[in-house]
Amino acid sequence: MEEEAPRNRGAAVLHRYHMSQLNPPAPRGSVIETSAWGPLFRLSQLILFDVAMATMTKSSPQKALEAAKEKLQLAKAKLDAMRNAKTLDELAALWGEFVAEQHRVYLRLRKATGHGPGKGWFDRILNEQRSDALLSYLLHARDAAEHGIEKITEKRDGGIGINPKQGNSLHIKHMKISNGPHGVHIEADPETMAQIKVEFIPGKVHLVAVTDRREVYQPPATHLDQPISDLSPIVAAELAVQYLEAKLAEAEAKYVK
Numbered sequence: 001m002e003e004e005a006p007r008n009r010g011a012a013v014l015h016r017y018h019m020s021q022l023n024p025p026a027p028r029g030s031v032i033e034t035s036a037w038g039p040l041f042r043l044s045q046l047i048l049f050d051v052a053m054a055t056m057t058k059s060s061p062q063k064a065l066e067a068a069k070e071k072l073q074l075a076k077a078k079l080d081a082m083r084n085a086k087t088l089d090e091l092a093a094l095w096g097e098f099v100a101e102q103h104r105v106y107l108r109l110r111k112a113t114g115h116g117p118g119k120g121w122f123d124r125i126l127n128e129q130r131s132d133a134l135l136s137y138l139l140h141a142r143d144a145a146e147h148g149i150e151k152i153t154e155k156r157d158g159g160i161g162i163n164p165k166q167g168n169s170l171h172i173k174h175m176k177i178s179n180g181p182h183g184v185h186i187e188a189d190p191e192t193m194a195q196i197k198v199e200f201i202p203g204k205v206h207l208v209a210v211t212d213r214r215e216v217y218q219p220p221a222t223h224l225d226q227p228i229s230d231l232s233p234i235v236a237a238e239l240a241v242q243y244l245e246a247k248l249a250e251a252e253a254k255y256v257k
Contacts, residue, residue: 002018046061061112062112062256065113065256071104071108072245074104089155096152098209099145103128105244105248110122110126125247132222132224133222134222136217140212140217145210148212154190155203156204158201158202158204160197162197163199170195172188173191173192174192179257206232
């Protein structure tokens with residue numbers, strides 16, 4: 001009668017290391033060779049490993065999802081700080097920090113859903129991360145900032161624009177522009193002042209093309225097939241947060257119980 005095939009990994013291990021394969025016990029009074037107990041030691045290690053992996057499998061997805069939520073909160077904190085940045089340098093630095101934090105959300109989400117019933121779902125997220133203009137740009141901007149030497153933003157100082165209130169021509173008799181303690185100061189004769197329109201243009205931080213592994217990635221013009229109007233670090237961060245919030249909620253509802 002044939003021996004029954006092992007039904008699980010533990011049984012397979014026991015089958016492989018059947019006692020008949022061990023060296024027979026040494027006679028009383030003799031020295032036991034440690035090599036005789038090698039198979040038993042390896043067997044015990046494999047069984048302990050199986051038990052540990054079974055325990056981790058039950059708890060790791062929930063823990064990984066909670067970790068992803070924590071990283072998303074950190075990314076949202078960076079976004080809030082960007083909205084309140086006082087200088088262009090501060091905004092540019094916060095954008096780099098946001099890019100790093102949002103990437104960490106994907107890493108934790110992968111641990112939560114990268115195996116089991118959620119694997120196919122997360123594979124689609126990875127595909128979207130590589131094909132969507134905004135998500136792909138964020139992925140490669142993070143890599144460029146982490147491993148490269150080029151900046152991922154460009155600061156453009158503000159200025160002023162002087163145009164005619166009506167028509168396309170302007171005759172200026174006298175005008176003086178200076179920087180004072182309270183900002184830009186403009187002096188002009190009454191006739192000139194009556195016909196000009198002054199526009200103050202604030203300084204901005206612009207997203208720039210990034211290079212990752214010799215490939216160049218341009219700032220995104222679309223996200224999920226929708227055009228992005230007035231692209232800025234804050235707008236890009238807001239869209240990224242909305243996307244990640246939706247994916248974490250979907251993971252919790254469908255795949256991580």
